[in-house]
Amino acid sequence: MLEHGVCYGQAVTSTEVQQQDTTRVQIGGPFLPITPLQRGRGICGPWIPDDGEIVTHTVSKAGKMSQFLWTSKVVLVHLGVTSVIAHIKVGQMHAALESKVLVVSAQVCGDDICELEENCLTCPADCGVCPMATSIKLAIGLPVALICTGFVLTVVWLQYQKQKMFWDESWIINYNNIIFGKIFVVFTGKACYMGFCSTTSLQPAKSNSSISRATDVTVCTVVNTNFKPGFIQPGIYDGRTVAVKHIQKKHFTLSKTIRKEVKEVRELDHPNLAKFIGGSIEVPYICIITEYCPKGSLADVLLNEDIPINWGFRLSFATDIARGMAYLHQHKIFHGRLHSRNCVVDDRWVCKISDYGLMAYRKEDSEVLSSTFHCGDLCRIYSAPEVLLGNTNTNTAAADVYSYSIVLVEIATRSDLISQSQTEPVKLDIMWRPPLPELNVGKADSDCPNQVEYCELIKKCWSHNVTTRPTFEQVKKMLDKMNPHKVSPVDMMMNLMEKYSKHLEAIVAERTQDLLQEKQKTDRLLYSTSRVLFHSSFIHQIKSPKMTGHAVCYLNQWLMILDKDAQRRHKVTLVLLYISGNDIVGFTQLSGSSTPHQVVDFLNKLYTTFDDIIDNYDVYKVETIGDAYMVVSGVPNENGINHAGEIASMALDLISVCHAFKIPHKPTTQLKIRAGIHSGPVVAGVVGTKMPRYCLFGDTVNTASRMESTSEALKIQCSESTADLLHTLGGYVLVCRGTLNVKGKGEMTTWWLETKRSPTELLHEEEPQKGPVPVSN
Ligand SMILES: Nc1nc2c(ncn2[C@@H]2O[C@H](COP(=O)(O)OP(=O)(O)OP(=O)(O)O)[C@@H](O)[C@H]2O)c(=O)[nH]1
């Protein structure tokens, strides 16, 4: 059984192990490769034969670990649970120790041996790095290739676009497609503004072009003498308003230079640049079409004293120009003609640079190529000294900065330096500078927030030393520093408008107060007048909330309201009282024998007494004409059949008061009045606009009048219809007068109204009266 021994002394190499197809196992501690019967090499056993029998044997020697030969370890080649039996011989004593161990495969990555179980993925250290899979190669290579191709294509495309843009002629506008309105020019004494008339008058341009254009040129030449040969005309192109700048050229060639210029300006896009839209190249309608800014040029805005421009606005304009110019310079475009008329203000109060670039395109026949400003000598004030001296190219960044300094002065002073220069030839001196603005410093809106820095900026910008002039980027920063809490122009405008509206509100409140006071006065007047003219219920009606919207003070509206009343017929009772001096002498005689003053005094006293009485009844005094006093009941407020009773009771009161009434200037003369009452339908309404009166119309009025005229002094005559109503109401004593031949009416039975029984009298009556009151003839 112990035919195989374990021998020590020499370890095999891994190559050998591989070659010998052995398995290395380790049961703790250093391992030994096991090879079957390598006796020749001094190493033997233990080994496990193929039959699976687990047999091993070793001879142990005691000793220290360091002495090498102490171990009794057995190296097995069988995986799984196996027994390790150690036969130990100490002297004569033999001992066998068995230990069960689990033998596992030991793969060591990093031993420079690529085991079977190992591969490039699990152990690249031993087996080497796997070659890259084709899919990975594709996954990496494809995007890289795509990116590279994309890049190349983009470059090519950009180049193509550049070339395409260069040759592209879509910007060329057919002049016929521009619709022009009539130009109007507003003189403010200092500046001219141009704008549109109503769009209804718009006509296609060419039809009347020669005349209208000539006129337009004349207008503008007159206004801006010598300043500009061209002019800006607003027009409508492609549905939007555009600024059309005509160029006076007899010939036009779309040269490469012009194509290049156009391409340059078409590529520009900045909120502070008036956008180039296109141009017409058809002689003689050569023009450049740009975005139209409705507020006009900066000069127009600054010189218009009606526009409140606080310092927030001014700095905003200055910043806008600096931004636009910085953008232009960034694109290597130098303006060369920067002045306040080439800065335009849009409807949002944003300042934009106009007339930039396109030097060859806009060059007019009359211009010398080298000249910069169209405005000639007068525009010299904007030209940098080095330009005037001809030392440098006309279009330089520094020259633009110099021009900008003059614009800054204009912004600060709101003055027209060009007009002033006409009277000050000194400005033709290249050393000339406008005086630095004297600005108010303070916290108010109208004050410059930082006068020193603003003037410093101007000085730097117009410095004679070109190199010390700031760039527009620096100018922007300086302005930002000056105006740290800047607000957008629209917000500023809103603030201004808010202030303005508050101011307006105060004015409106004041005016409203005045109006209210006036209204109160009118109401008072109206009340007092209407008390005379109308029944109080009308006034109430008119002033009721229902009538809101009808201006109380407008009499015509009253008439409308009251006229509606006329559409109805009312059942009313009317009394007409007529004054007669005595049986023989009527009112005419009475007034004939009295002074007018006495008559007025007398009537006033009488009617005041009457008016006091009628207040106690549901009646409405229709009118008093001379000696006639007409009262009605049943209108405007209907009251069933009570109108007869109300009028009857009132008439009795009036007659009784007449008994005691003393005519002031004839105290001994008994006042005698006649009264006649009739009930029937009337139409009520207000007629006329002058002294409008609530009048009653209808036969009832005539009949009542007949009742009065056929009545007797201090008596009340009633028609049959009134008598019937009074009988129905009860309590009235009526005596039938008999039959009367009434003019226009024929035979009429009439009644005298004698008295009215008091409630107590009525109670004491043993038998209540049935039917009509007993009548005594
Ligand atoms: N409302 C409005 N007015 C403009 C516009 N552009 C120019 N203007 C006005 O038209 C006037 C004439 O403009 P231009 O023909 O360009 O002449 P200029 O600007 O004075 O001078 P150059 O441009 O240097 O030739 C300007 O002074 C402005 O008052 C605009 O877009 N809108």
Ligand SMILES: [Mg+2]
């Ligand atoms: Mg211009």
